Amino acid sequence: MDRDPGSNHAVTGAPKPLLSVSDGIVLTCGMVIGVGIFKAPSIVAGATSSAAQFLGAWLLGGLVSLCGALVYAELAARHPDTGGEYAYLSRGLGRGVAFVFAWSRISVIQTGAIALVAFVFGDYASELLRLGDHSAALYAALGVIALTALNVAGTLQSKALQKILQTLLFAGLVVIGIAGLATGGVPKPADAGGGGAFGLAMIFVLLTYGGWNEAAYLAGEVRDARRNMTRILIWGVVIISTLYLFVNVGYLAALGQEGMRGSKVVAADVIRVTIGDKGATLLALIVCISALTTMNAAIFTGARTTWALGRDFPLFARLGRWRDTGSTPMNALLLQGAIALVLVAASSTTPDGFSAMVAYTSPVFWTFFLLTAVTLFVFRLRGGVPSAFQVPLYPLIPLAFCAACLFMLYSAIDYVRNPIYGPKFGDMVLGGLIVMLAGIPLYFLARRAQATGR
Secondary structure, eight states, X not given: OEEOTTSSSEEOOOOOOOBOHHHHHHHHHHHHSSTHHHHHXXXXXXXXXXXXXXXXXXXXXXHHHHHHHHHHHHHHHHOOOTTTHHHHHHHHHOHHHHHHHHHHIIIIIHHHHHHHHHHHHHHHHHHHSXXXXXXXXXXXXXXXXXHHHHHHHOHHHHHHHHHHHHHHHHHHHHHHHHHHHHXXXXXXXXXXXXXXXXXXXXXXXXXXXXXXXXGGGGGGGBTTHHHHHHHHXXXXXXXXXHHHHHHHHHHHHHHHHHHHHTOSSHHHHHHHHXXXXXXXXXXXXXXXXXXXXHHHHHHHHHHHHHHHHHHHOGGGGGGGOOBTTTTXXXXXXXXXXXXXXXXXXXXXXXXOHHHHHHHHHHHHHHHHHHHHHHHHXXXXXXXXXXXXXXXXXXXHHHHHHHHHHHHHHHHHHHGGGSTTTHHHHHHHHHHHHHHHHTHHHHHHHHHHHHHHTO
């Protein structure tokens, strides 16, 4: 049994460096390449005025993500801890900010993301075999339970499944891209009435790229983390950007920009053009694999923050226990799974569970993304021993990333005010922010418990 130097209580077990560079890249890609690539391109096509602008938006999204990956690479090189952003915020902005982040991640950010993707899995699994009137919610709950149980079983089992699912997903997306290009179609000029909302396009592009930062939570379990975390973050973003551009070129070749604008299921329409209606079953399988891949990676990384919180605060000491059998934070995984199931149940009562969870999580997510980027400036101002990796062109790249975070935070709040989306889900935005702020009094309670030894 170990004692963490920053806390007053003992913790059981510790993470083991079991992950290679390829393991980290696979998990990172799994967090990013999910359902967004099947939903966002038609919205982006409708918000851009030409094929060049459409592809430029996806390229810009990759560049913004690469800037963020470079920032996170330096943070991970400075502090290769399993807690990820929790560790950076604690050292850079104080334990209070880190605590509120960890609380928000447990109750809003990560569990909301798991529930969000679980509902997409449920929707597409229901196309293959319905389970009654509440089929999507039942599949979503079953997915959360099964993947949580797999992660409780152990890290090696979880990463093995992730590699299998990721390989199948990559193959499926490459097939869609090739199928689109094989049609021999030439993108038609965009209609003059479309486009004109590049900012809206970038909201959905960056949401589709979201998740690469989850690699930071693997640092305590990656071999030679100070060197290899940089490789994982940068190569992960490069692979994702390349695949996204390839798939979107295929979409354009098959449907043209006007065809994409009029499609609500752009990938399905590409498959229908090339294979026929029977391809809908194939697409449903691909999307189910995509959703399971993302869910598994989110469950794996999400529990690491909860574990770090339990390690540092006696009030949550049971969450800080690391199960040596399987090398996994079992209690943290079980709590995370339970909260995700509650959110699945709650979102099943709304008009669209996916959109409800986007509204619930986005403002909180971008708040802490911005604060994490700010910690890099704090560490640089403090000086000390140079990091094993330093962001090139400092401070331009970190400033550009902070500007992107501010834009996304504004967009996440402002978007729900539109007359179609706002009335349905404006209360979800408020609910997420209230839950986040509830972490402030909870922090003082936890600090008091730590001071009194209770």
